[in-house]
Amino acid sequence: xxxxxxxxxxxxxxxxxxxxxxxxxxxxxxxxxxxxxxxxxxxxxxxxxxxxxxxxxxxxxxxxxxxxxxxxxxxxxxxxxxxxxxxxxxxxxxxxxxxxxxxxxxxxxxxxxxxxxxxxxxxxxxxxxxxxxxxxxxxxxxxxxxxxxxxxxxxxxxxxxxxxxxxxxxxxxxxxxxxxxxxxxxxxxxxxxxxxxxxxxxxxxxxxxxxxxxxxxxxxxxxxxxxxxxxxxxxxxxxxxxxxxxxxxxxxxxxxxxxxxxxxxxxxxxxxxxxxxxxxxxxxxxxxxxxxxxxxxxxxxxxxxxxxxxxxxxxxxxxxxxxxxxxxxxxxxxxxxxx
Amino acid sequence: xxxxxxxxxxxxxxxxxxxxxxxxxxxxxxxxxxxxxxxxxxxxxxxxxxxxxxxxxxxxxxxxxxxxxxxxxxxxxxxxxxxxxxxxxxxxxxxxxxxxxxxxxxxxxxxxxxxxxxxxxxxxxxxxxxxxxxxxxxxxxxxxxxxxxxxxxxxxxxxxxxxxxxxxxxxxxxxxxxxxxxxxxxxxxxxxxxxxxxxxxxxxxxxxxxxxxxxxxxxxxxxxxxxxxxxxxxxxxxxxxxxxxxxxxxxxxxxxxxxxxxxxxxxxxxxxxxxxxxxxxxxxxxxxxxxxxxxxxxxxxxxxxxxxxxxxxxxxxxxxxxxxxxxxxxxxxxxxxxxxxxxxxxxxxxxxxxxxxxxxxxxxxxxxxxxxxxxxxxxxxxxxxxxxx
Numbered sequence: 001x002x003x004x005x006x007x008x009x010x011x012x013x014x015x016x017x018x019x020x021x022x023x024x025x026x027x028x029x030x031x032x033x034x035x036x037x038x039x040x041x042x043x044x045x046x047x048x049x050x051x052x053x054x055x056x057x058x059x060x061x062x063x064x065x066x067x068x069x070x071x072x073x074x075x076x077x078x079x080x081x082x083x084x085x086x087x088x089x090x091x092x093x094x095x096x097x098x099x100x101x102x103x104x105x106x107x108x109x110x111x112x113x114x115x116x117x118x119x120x121x122x123x124x125x126x127x128x129x130x131x132x133x134x135x136x137x138x139x140x141x142x143x144x145x146x147x148x149x150x151x152x153x154x155x156x157x158x159x160x161x162x163x164x165x166x167x168x169x170x171x172x173x174x175x176x177x178x179x180x181x182x183x184x185x186x187x188x189x190x191x192x193x194x195x196x197x198x199x200x201x202x203x204x205x206x207x208x209x210x211x212x213x214x215x216x217x218x219x220x221x222x223x224x225x226x227x228x229x230x231x232x233x234x235x236x237x238x239x240x241x242x243x244x245x246x247x248x249x250x251x252x253x254x255x256x257x258x259x260x261x262x263x264x265x266x267x268x269x270x271x272x273x274x275x276x277x278x279x280x281x282x283x284x285x286x287x288x289x290x291x292x293x294x295x296x297x298x299x300x301x302x303x304x305x306x307x308x309x310x311x312x313x314x315x316x317x318x319x320x321x322x323x324x325x326x327x328x329x330x331x332x333x334x335x336x337x338x339x
Numbered sequence: 340x341x342x343x344x345x346x347x348x349x350x351x352x353x354x355x356x357x358x359x360x361x362x363x364x365x366x367x368x369x370x371x372x373x374x375x376x377x378x379x380x381x382x383x384x385x386x387x388x389x390x391x392x393x394x395x396x397x398x399x400x401x402x403x404x405x406x407x408x409x410x411x412x413x414x415x416x417x418x419x420x421x422x423x424x425x426x427x428x429x430x431x432x433x434x435x436x437x438x439x440x441x442x443x444x445x446x447x448x449x450x451x452x453x454x455x456x457x458x459x460x461x462x463x464x465x466x467x468x469x470x471x472x473x474x475x476x477x478x479x480x481x482x483x484x485x486x487x488x489x490x491x492x493x494x495x496x497x498x499x500x501x502x503x504x505x506x507x508x509x510x511x512x513x514x515x516x517x518x519x520x521x522x523x524x525x526x527x528x529x530x531x532x533x534x535x536x537x538x539x540x541x542x543x544x545x546x547x548x549x550x551x552x553x554x555x556x557x558x559x560x561x562x563x564x565x566x567x568x569x570x571x572x573x574x575x576x577x578x579x580x581x582x583x584x585x586x587x588x589x590x591x592x593x594x595x596x597x598x599x600x601x602x603x604x605x606x607x608x609x610x611x612x613x614x615x616x617x618x619x620x621x622x623x624x625x626x627x628x629x630x631x632x633x634x635x636x637x638x639x640x641x642x643x644x645x646x647x648x649x650x651x652x653x654x655x656x657x658x659x660x661x662x663x664x665x666x667x668x669x670x671x672x673x674x675x676x677x678x679x680x681x682x683x684x685x686x687x688x689x690x691x692x693x694x695x696x697x698x699x700x701x702x703x704x705x706x707x708x709x710x711x712x713x714x715x716x717x718x719x720x721x722x723x724x725x726x727x728x
Contacts, residue, residue, distance in 0.1 A: 029726045137726050282673040291671055294637030296694065299674040308699050309672060315707030322714035326721050333725030 032134035036142025037149065044112060044150040053108045054154060060100045061158045062165075067091035069169040080300060083178040084277045086166045087185065097162070098273045101189055102266060103225065108154065109196035110217040112147040115210035116201055117332060122210065126337055140332050144201055144325055151193045159186050177279075177303055184307065184314075185276045191317040192269040196221065198324030205331045224264040232260035254286045265317065272313035275306050283309070371400040373467035374433065376460060382474035386513075387451055391475055393443040395421075397462055399433040404464040406431045412458040416448035433464070445475065453479040483512030485573050485580035488549075493585040498624060502556040502586045508573050509549040516575035517543050522554070523570040528586070529557045530569060544575070556586055563624050564590035590625030594652065596681050596689045599659065604694040610668040611700075612641075615693070619649060619681055620657040627652045629684030632660060636677050639667030649681075664695060672699045 044050050068089035072082060079085060090096035117140070120126040129139060159182065167173060174182075199220060203213040236257035242249045261267045275281050279300035283291075301309070375398040385391050397406055407430045410419050421428045423441035431439050443460060455476045462469045488507040496502055510516050519541050522530035532539050533553040544550050556569050569584045599616035607613040621627050630649040634642040645661040652658050662679060675697060680690040 029722060135726070137722060282671045287671060290638045291667070291669060294635075294640075294675045294677065295671070296674040296676055301673055302696065302698075305672040305696075305698055308701065308704060311704045311707050315710050319707075319710040319714040322711065322718060326714070326718045329718065330721050330725060333721070 029135045029137035030141065031138060032132065033138040033142050036134065036139055037146045040143055040146030041150055044146060049111055053111055057104055057154065057158060060104060061097060061161055064094050064097040064100060065162050065165050067094050068096065072170065081178055081279055082170060082172065083166050083174040084181060086162055087182065088277045098277065102270060105189055105193045106196040106221045109151060109193040110200045110214060110221065112150060113197045113200035114204055114214040114217055116143045116147065117204045118208050118210050118213060121208060130337060136333055140329055144197065147197045148194055151197065152190045155186060155189055180303055181276050185273060188269065188272045188276065188314055188317065191321055192265060194321035195265045195317060195324060198321050198328060201328040202324055202331065205328050205335065224266050228264045229261065232257055235260055251286060258285055265320065268313045268316055272310040275310035279306055372398065373401050374399050374406065374462060374464055374469045376462040376469040376471045378471065381472065382476065384476045384478055386478055388449060390447060391445040393473060395441055395443050395460065397431050397433050397439045400435055401466065403432065403434045404466055406433050406462045406464045409461050409463065410458060411461055414456045414458065418446045420444050447477065451477050453477050483514045483516055483576050483578050485510055485516065485518065485575055485578045487573065487580050487582035489582060489584065493587060495587040495589060497591045498558050498562045498588050499591065504554040504584050506552045506554050506571065506582065507549050508544060508552055510544040510546060513546050514576065515543060515545050517541060518573045518575035521572040521574065524556060525567045527559050527562050528567065528569065529559055531555045554584060558588065561593065561622065561624050562588045564588055591623045592621055592625045592627035592683060592686055593623030594627050594630070594681060594683055594686060594689050595620045595622055596679060596691050603691060604696065606696045606698055607664055607666050608698050609666050609670040609700060612663050612665040614661045614663045617660040617662050617679060618657050619652055619660060621652040621654050624654050626654060627683045627686060631682045633680045633682065634677060637675055641665040642677065666697045670697045672697050
């Protein structure tokens with residue numbers, strides 16, 4: 001893609017850069033970042049791969065929301081958060097929209113980034129791009145941001161679509177809190193996608209073959225989606241076995257199991273979604289009966305409290321995204337690139 | 340058979356009647372009566388204030404004649420008039436064998452004294468004179484008289500209680516009376532009368548009988564302690580009876596527990612003490628004493644009051660209390676129900692439900708931001724170390 005970048009503004013021949021000791025740094029490392037972002041986004045949005053994914057996600061959104069609306073209409077519900085139920089209501093045989101997003105978002109993210117770096121190598125355009133006054137820093141970050149923005153664009157469009165369908169179908173405008181909660185849900189979803197995007201970026205840096213990178217990314221995704229739950233349970237049973245059957249043992253094992261489960265971004269995403277879209281959610285962990293004494297069940301938490309509840313999840317998703325990008329960055333910077 | 344019997348009966352009656360009719364005729368043959376004024380009941384008893392009517396008849400057996408009527412020795416103040424065929428008359432035309440009836444109406448003065456009064460009615464025609472002495476005995480009549488009787492004229496009670504007096508209203512007179520009931524009560528009372536369960540304002544009482552009435556005085560608002568007179572009057576015809584009932588209102592404390600701003604919900608942070616301002620208000624009329632405060636809280640919570648104990652709250656006064664609530668360290672965010680309770684020494688417990696929204700510490704939020712900051716720092720370090728290739 002980047003072979004089309006053709007306008008060197010500040011001419012600084014590659015030679016002169018190599019002559020200077022490679023520790024010497026000049027100017028901003030992010031020069032040309034937005035050119036890369038714009039070009040890569042244009043590539044993404046016009047690619048057939050993206051069309052297929054968009055079609056898929058559109059179908060999902062339409063199908064699940066229409067099913068959810070039928071369900072909401074048939075149950076005469078006095079719900080304060082009827083819009084949020086558009087996202088969470090499932091009607092057999094379709095799972096709820098959030099359930100679909102749980103595995104569609106990783107797919108899109110992986111599809112957007114699995115050939116980001118090695119694709120350039122394979123097309124022999126990497127050295128050409130880097131011949132331009134663009135640092136590697138800007139190239140990698142630009143590719144990552146382009147993927148993230150594309151993802152955000154698609155998800156925002158779907159969010160707007162669902163809200164619009166909701167207004168048309170339910171006949172009521174969403175309340176401020178509903179909008180705030182669903183927007184936060186959108187942010188969480190974008191960063192959930194960001195993790196898989198950064199992971200695919202890492203693999204596309206490590207493996208020279210895009211297919212291998214894609215396979216590796218999907219393997220990690222499958223591992224966390226399907227196998228991690230089983231492994232976490234086995235680990236928890238091994239580390240904190242229940243020998244006598246006391247309450248303490250059960251509690252400690254359950255707590256460990258929860259901590260292990262939360263290593264998986266899927267768990268983080270599902271819990272964050274539940275906390276945001278089901279305002280009555282008070283806790284994810286084991287709740288002792290004594291903690292529920294005097295509690296008014298079913299009362300929705302204030303938005304601030306729901307955010308506080310999922311704050312570790314949200315920050316965890318953001319932090320892991322950044323750390324994975326840092327890994328990809330270090331790997332990419334250390335790679336040898338020959339013309 | 341039946342018809343035959345009836346016929347015999349009819350014939351016998353006819354024979355009998357002709358016989359009686361013919362009897363004066365037989366006497367007439369001996370000495371025909373020229374003029375006779377007579378009445379069936381020449382002496383009548385009457386009460387004061389009532390009028391008297393005599394049914395008079397006049398008879399002649401000789402020839403038709405016009406008879407003038409007059410009264411002699413009529414007591415002073417009395418008025419008399421003759422009435423025949425609904426007209427006031429002064430003379431009667433008598434025909435033989437034809438009895439003429441007319442009335443003598445006497446109007447007695449209001450201040451007539453009891454006693455026997457005699458006078459004479461004279462019928463005078465050209466041929467003859469007939470005198471008829473009449474007697475009116477005026478008897479003293481028991482005047483209408485109403486009287487109240489009550490067993491317990493003074494009742495004592497709390498201001499939220501209905502004062503119910505059982506009153507007997509007696510009519511000692513000889514007249515039936517329709518009695519109006521009235522009450523004069525101090526402001527703050529609504530007085531109603533009930534007779535056999537029904538609310539009444541007017542009731543008939545027969546002569547020489549009595550009726551039980553329930554007088555109910557309902558305090559409308561919390562009255563101050565004191566003695567309140569309720570005057571009940573019964574008015575029927577010319578008479579009136581009066582009784583004064585007394586309601587002795589005892590003071591009562593009426594405590595209300597609320598918050599300073601009236602809100603029954605608040606926020607608290609898990610593990611941190613939050614204080615809410617409670618208000619104990621005495622809307623009653625007596626001082627409330629020895630008020631203990633308590634609370635029902637979820638386990639692991641800690642609720643203390645400052646002060647724990649209120650000595651007294653005067654009527655109309657209020658006392659502010661601080662309720663210090665410390666949710667459990669591990670309380671889950673969300674809404675919880677607390678119950679604050681006050682228990683006066685002698686009085687009913689008053690309680691309010693208070694809804695506490697527990698917020699969790701924002702410490703983890705800062706930790707999360709720190710995590711992101713570290714991640715950004717790692718990127719920054721990586722850029723520093725490997726950047727700008």
